[in-house]
Amino acid sequence: MKWGNALKLTLGFLFLLSAFSKFVDIDSFEIYVYSLGFVGQAFSQVASRLVITGEVLLGVMLISGRWHKLTMACTALLLLGFTLLLAYLAMSGHTDSCHCMGELMPFSPAQSILKNALLLMVTLAAYRFSNVAWRVPWWLAALLAALPIALTVMFGYKGLVYLTGFMRDYLIVWLVVLPMVAALAVLPALHRWWVTLLLALAPVATLFIQNAPDNWLNNTPAVSYDKEMLLRQTQVGGPLADAYITTGRHVVALYSSSCHYCQRAAAKIGTIQQQAKLPDSAFVNVFPLTRRDGKAHPELFYAQSRSPQYHTLSLPADTFLHITKGRFPLILLMRDGTVDTAIDYRDITERYLIEFLK
Numbered sequence: 001m002k003w004g005n006a007l008k009l010t011l012g013f014l015f016l017l018s019a020f021s022k023f024v025d026i027d028s029f030e031i032y033v034y035s036l037g038f039v040g041q042a043f044s045q046v047a048s049r050l051v052i053t054g055e056v057l058l059g060v061m062l063i064s065g066r067w068h069k070l071t072m073a074c075t076a077l078l079l080l081g082f083t084l085l086l087a088y089l090a091m092s093g094h095t096d097s098c099h100c101m102g103e104l105m106p107f108s109p110a111q112s113i114l115k116n117a118l119l120l121m122v123t124l125a126a127y128r129f130s131n132v133a134w135r136v137p138w139w140l141a142a143l144l145a146a147l148p149i150a151l152t153v154m155f156g157y158k159g160l161v162y163l164t165g166f167m168r169d170y171l172i173v174w175l176v177v178l179p180m181v182a183a184l185a186v187l188p189a190l191h192r193w194w195v196t197l198l199l200a201l202a203p204v205a206t207l208f209i210q211n212a213p214d215n216w217l218n219n220t221p222a223v224s225y226d227k228e229m230l231l232r233q234t235q236v237g238g239p240l241a242d243a244y245i246t247t248g249r250h251v252v253a254l255y256s257s258s259c260h261y262c263q264r265a266a267a268k269i270g271t272i273q274q275q276a277k278l279p280d281s282a283f284v285n286v287f288p289l290t291r292r293d294g295k296a297h298p299e300l301f302y303a304q305s306r307s308p309q310y311h312t313l314s315l316p317a318d319t320f321l322h323i324t325k326g327r328f329p330l331i332l333l334m335r336d337g338t339v340d341t342a343i344d345y346r347d348i349t350e351r352y353l354i355e356f357l358k
Helices: 004-025 026-035 042-063 066-090 107-129 139-158 163-187 193-210 227-232 262-277 299-305 316-322 350-357
Strands: 249-254 285-290 311-315 329-337 338-343
Touching: 004 026, 004 066, 004 107, 004 139, 004 163, 004 299, 004 350, 026 042, 026 262, 042 066, 042 139, 042 163, 042 193, 042 299, 066 107, 107 299, 139 163, 139 285, 163 193, 227 262, 227 316, 249 262, 262 285, 262 299, 285 316, 311 316
Parallel strands: 249 285, 285 311
Antiparallel strands: 249 329, 329 338
8 A cells, every 4th residue: 555545545534524523513514504695594404414425425435445536536626616615705704613624623714725725735645646456455444434433422422522312323323334335335346336326325315314404304383382381471570571572573582501402593593584684673582590690691602602692581490491391492483472383493494484574
C-alpha cells in the first residue's frame, strides 16, 4: 500500500465521521439548511438527509478503493461545491457554525473554507500517489466503517455531542449495516452492478427508515394537555391574562429552559418566522418559574437555542407541568385566547404556522 492509499482511507474515515456527526443532531442540521433560504422547510428535511447519505456513500467508496478516478473526482467536486457555498455565506456575513461536523466541531464558514482547502490538497495527493491495483482487506474496510460510528457513540457518552437513547439505538443499527456494506464492497466476487446498487441503497434506506422527514409522516396533531388548567390561567387575574394571548392569533410555546427539544423547537419556529416573514408579535414563549428563586431565567435558553426572543411570560412550575402533562415543548395555536390546535415538536411546519397566521 502506498501512502496515497492511506490518504484515501483517511478521507473516507473523515467523510463518515462528518456524516454521523450531522446524523446524531439531524434536527439542528435540517434547521440550518432551511435557514439558508435556498429551499423550503419540507425540502430542507430531504436535502439534509441526502447530504448525510452522500457523505456516507462517498466515505465507503474511498475506503473500498473502487473506481479510483470517479471517486476522487466526486470527492474534489463535493469539496469544491461546499467551498463555493461557504464562500457565498462568508461574503453574506454568516459567522455561525456551518454544521460540516455537526455540533462536534463548530466551524465558521471561513474556517471551513480553510479545512476544505486542506482536504482538496489531500485529495489531489491521494489521486496522484495511490496504488490503484491495491485493495483494502475486507476486515479493515469493515473496521474503518465502524470506527466513526463507535466514536460518535463515545462522544455522546462524553457529552461532546447530544445523544438521545433512540439515536444511540440507531447508531447500533448502523454498526451492523455499514461495516457489512464496506466489507462486501471490496470483495471482487461481488463486483456486479446489481450488488453495487443494493449496497448503495442500504445506507440510504437505513437513514430514511430510521429518521424519515417529518412531512413524510401522517402527523395529525393530537397533543394532550390540560385545557381547564390553561383556561384558568388566561382568565382575568391569571398569569397568562395577557393581550398577547387573549386578543388576535398567536403561537404560544411552552418551553422548559433545560429541555433539548424545546431549544430545537424554538430554533425551528424562529427560522420559520424569519424565512416566512411572519410578525414576531404573533409569537409568545412561556417558561416555568424555578423553585430555587421563583424566576424563569429564559436568557440561557435563548442563548443556547440561538432563537429570537419573543414576548415572554411565566407560570408556576406546578401549573406548567399540569398544563403540559409533563410533555414539552407544547405549541398552542391560539385565536382570541382559545386554542385552535395543539402541536408538538414534530408538527412544527411552515404550513401550520403560515396558514394559521396569514
